[in-house]
Amino acid sequence: MAHMHTADASIRTAKPLLALNKPAAPTPDRSETVRRIAAMTGASPTSVLLDLVALARGPGRIQLSDYVRLRLFDQSLWEGRDRNRIVGEKQNRLIADLINDDREWVAVLQDKVAAAAYLGAYGFPVVPTIALWQRGARYRRSQSILTDEAALVAFLKDPNHYPLFGKPINGLQSLGTIALERYVTDTGHAISADGQIVPIEQLAAEIASGLSRFLFQRQLKPHPSIAEISAGYLGTVRLLTLNVNGEAQVLRACAKLNGAGNAADNYWRTGNLLATIDRASGVITAVKTGLGFEIDYPEEHPATGARIVGTRIPFWEDLLALGVAAAETMRRVPLIGWDIGVTADGAVIIEMNETPDFLLPQFADQAGLLEPALVDALEQHDNLGTIISRRRLSRLTTRAARAA
Secondary structure: OHHHHOOHHHOOOOOOOOOOOOOOOOOOOHHHHHHHHHHHHOOOHHHHHHHHHHHHOOOOOOOHHHHHHOOOOOHHHHOOOOHHHOOOHHHHHHHHHHHOOOHHHHHHHHOHHHHHHHHHHOOOOEOOEEEEEEOOOOOOOOOOEEOOHHHHHHHHOOHHHOOEEEEEOOOOOOOOOEEEEEEEOOOOEEEEOOOOEEEHHHHHHHHHHHOOEEEEEEOOOOOHHHHHHOOOOOOEEEEEEEEEOOEEEEEEEEEEEOOOOOOOOOOOOOOOEEEEEOOOOOEEEEEEEEEOOEEEOOOEOOOOOOEOOOOEOOOHHHHHHHHHHHHHHOOOOOEEEEEEEEEOOEEEEEEEEOOOOOHHHHHHHOOOOOOHHHHHHHHOOOOHHHOOOHHHHHHHHHHHHHHO
């Protein structure tokens, strides 16, 4: 089309290229939500409220949003499973803060440049860094350090730098990220991973004005078997590791798969999928998309038609070993959520998360995380009572022993 050949500076998209905030979720009306659950389940509104109150008083401190998102009201999902082991979102953050109490080391994880450099120094496979944007940096010792908008534009107009993945250095949940497939010299635009035209001047202006630090990395290509079940994108395996007394273990593992048009695999993005993995074999046994009232269970990828259930994650044993070894290296931060991608050459650490989202493994496995390993780790802390009372944990442990 003719407009594609217009000078880059004259074109702007209708919306920002970098989404720095999640779409605002409507605040659920408590009464209406309870009535809706009652209508779905056949229970009375009073019994729904009593069920929610019982879980809210438990060790996981479930709130209404947790109750809905995880469909804790749905007996077909949770029958025979102890819902008191489920950790709510607010309690999730408190537990992570309690276990990961070395704030200096947590700061390393929060800085993507520092985290990748540290892991890379120990020989772990990480995503190569191509350039760094730091607004107004006074000392520019390398051409890969971009300090003004003109340098950003020049960098983004070099086709040798593509494919690219950009993200804020201290960002969370893929906010502010962008995946760029290639630069088209004759049009002066980049093409995003989902096929959209990206005006370079607009992108550079958004980064320069809205972000003080930004990271450009090589955009990795997924292993062919992952590409088929993740709309051609990398996707990641989320490993939740726990390191107590120098011995690291994998608590949970699940896969985050991209939906069509989503270059980032975060589950909050509409259309992305969450896969349950059999830990012993690395085979995907179930898939979900959506949360709460809007949930579906596709066995095939909605965009590609490839069958997801039954797919084995490539390099599975190596991937697990990589997570354990990295967790042992990062032992000063005992609880970490690892995002590990799988390329044709093997597993690569994409990121580590110091406040891992418990929703992912709990929802994937339909099992709460207040299990013996995590409970034991919590009980080692003197200030546990500010998070979970020992009485509540004792009741949970006693019930588990009786069930066994």
